Amino acid sequence: MPLSRFLPLLIGISLALGLMIWLVYTLSGFYNSVYFSSPLLANVLLVLLIALLIILVGAVIYYARLFQGSRRSRRKPSRPQVSELKPEAAEETLRAVRQQVAQIQDQVARQVLLERSHDIEENLARRELRVVVFGTGSAGKTSIVNAVVGRMVGQVGAPMGTTVAGETYNLKLKGLNREIWLTDTPGILEAGVAGTEREQVARQLATEADLLLFVLDDDLRQSEYRPLRSLATIGKRSLLVFNKIDRYSAADREIILSHLRERVVDFIAPEDVVAVAARPQSVVLENGETLQPSPNIMPLIKRMAVVLRDEGQDLLADNILLQSQRLGEEARQLIDAQRQRQADKVVERFQWIGAGVIWATPLPVIDLLAAAAVNAQMVVEIGKVYGCELNMERGRELAISLAKTLTGLGILRGAIEIVTSALKLSVGGFLVGTAIQSVTTAYLTRIAGKSFIQYFRNDQDWGDGGITEVVQQQFQLNRRDEFIRTFVQEALSRLPARRTDD
Ligand SMILES: Nc1nc2c(ncn2[C@@H]2O[C@H](COP(=O)(O)OP(=O)(O)OP(=O)(O)O)[C@@H](O)[C@H]2O)c(=O)[nH]1
Ligand SMILES: [Mg+2]
Incomplete structure (x- = not known):
């Protein structure tokens, strides 16, 4: 037994012994003084004292057992059998x-x-x-x-x-x-x-x-x-x-x-x-039988x-x-694919809305924070697909933080370059600045939208790498030449139509 536990035990036992000696000594003094005036009363008192002592010892044993029992039951919780719970x-x-x-x-x-x-x-x-x-x-x-x-x-x-x-x-x-x-x-x-x-x-x-x-x-x-x-x-x-x-x-x-x-x-x-x-x-016996x-x-x-x-x-x-x-x-995967399709449609809709807005009212420079107004609605709608009800305020907050990330990571500049060279290849020669702006806005809205899909799919969490990693990953996924070429073609086929509409 370690000393730290032995010492208090020793002190406790000495104290209890001291108390008992003192009690016996006091009681015998009391008994003697009563016996002197009335021996009968002294004997009655003695019997009462012995009875009290027996009750005390009984109570101590009873509670000690009770305490031990409760400790044992704490160690082994009375849980229902696992087999009862499984079905x-x-x-x-x-x-x-x-x-x-x-x-x-x-x-x-x-x-x-x-x-x-x-x-x-x-x-x-x-x-x-x-x-x-x-x-x-x-x-x-x-x-x-x-x-x-x-x-x-x-x-x-x-x-x-x-x-x-x-x-x-x-x-x-x-x-x-x-x-x-x-x-x-x-x-x-x-x-x-x-x-x-x-x-x-x-x-x-x-x-x-x-x-x-x-x-x-x-x-x-x-x-x-x-x-x-x-x-x-x-x-x-x-x-x-x-x-x-x-x-x-x-x-x-x-x-x-x-x-x-x-x-x-x-x-x-x-x-x-x-x-x-x-x-x-099968074994062949000596007599030739199998x-x-x-x-x-x-x-x-x-x-x-x-x-x-x-x-x-x-x-x-x-x-x-x-x-x-x-x-x-299986159900989860089907639902996930279903949500992904719906969310992709939302992103596609907003990327052309973004392009159309810029095409109709060109800005001096591509203003991502202004485009965030469009994105805020997109964020709310993607959230809805994934069962998250966001208000416009929260949508705007998220859209702005993403727009800042796009600018901070240099993706805005990268996107302008990619779109410009793809447009040159498609249209050739003279390029209208508004076309570059419109297509770039559509392209960036797409990257933002795809990043938000990741965010909502992951229970409104950007994951270990944070927003930066998700955005960069989406930029990498959406910058393949083949994809950019088709994207620019589609954007161009939509833009003039809108202008005439306006
Ligand atoms: N020596 C020996 N041969 C066995 C034993 N059990 C099966 N075989 C032989 O193993 C071969 C394959 O037995 P099958 O029971 O058809 O094996 P299987 O796993 O059902 O084969 P597939 O249906 O083709 O996948 C047969 O030639 C059996 O006679 C055994 O206990 N001892
Ligand atoms: Mg078989």
Whole structure:
């Protein structure tokens, strides 16, 4: 015990002892003086004192226990079981995703995502578990499915690519009152276009699994490790199945098995790596007969049953959560693309408005701060696309700070040069100053608008590099010769028309 804690304890004990001695001494003096005048009263007092002492000791013990209990319960908060919370969390996520989906304007896309959200919800209610067998071509996936189901349901063959599509079978496991579906998939890592397409199917099925059986027939290759790890990283519960162990001696089998367990220990528990022989090679007996040894599949069936029984509800909820999150991500991307299209239209409208204003009333020099008046309205409208309600005052503030950045970074000068040389190429010879001003204003409004799109997309934040980095990035993106040429052409085709209108 450190001295800092020992010293106060020693002082406390000495004080308590001193107090007790003083109390006993005072009480015995008091007892003696009472006993002298009335022995009966003195004895009654003694009994009362002993009773008081017992009550005191009892109270101290009771409160000490109570205090300890409360400390213990503070250490271990009585939270509800995680498994009780998971289905709720899954439902909550699904609800949020539906709200997101409702914002999608493309009717077909919205409908497709809504239907998928209903499918996910139904899976949560159905309580069915989906086990997907996944892995390299010819590792023995179909053989494993046949052995687990207990009859030849799928075609087995030595060459890769025997299974060409996902096949699902119903499975009964002892002690499990849930419906289980076992899906065989085409092999991954096969060569050729057809192989790549089949792999896509397999990967899709794997991401939808509640439990994944990742099949190998040798030590884990790097090309297998990557998909296994990425599936585990997205939270896919997996068993690693080392098949064809009949091909190895007992010693080699153990070496491979322990090496496998070591390599995946970060994301798969050692007991979830099992060794089987789903379709052991037939042996020719001395009398010339061929004997087909029976499959050694029990280690996998046993482990699968334990995992599905103990974690079934969690696996289902985890998977629903994962599917909902994926759906949410898809919806988010669609909404983002939709907003981007709308915001681009706003920018395009304002860039031609800016050009038109200058064309009609030319200024002695390009005045970005004057153009900011137009930009302020553009900022408000882009904000609206991204669900941010800004007033004109805030819009103007943002527009002015951006105009200052454009000038400060020398982009204003750069833009005039770019536009001037592009105009010379297009029109040739004599150039009207107003044309340069108009097109430059349109061009700068575009850079400003694109920068604001970034800002609103990023939750009204310029990011780590600040406004400067965003503006510079947009300038770089919009200065390619090819783009400038088309932009100037379009600007020119619009300007004279406006002038005649005016
Ligand atoms: N020695 C041995 N061979 C096996 C075992 N399991 C499967 N095989 C053989 O491995 C080959 C491929 O088996 P499949 O079950 O078709 O493999 P798959 O992974 O489904 O193959 P694809 O569908 O093409 O991806 C066949 O020749 C099987 O006989 C086993 O436990 N031991
Ligand atoms: Mg197969």
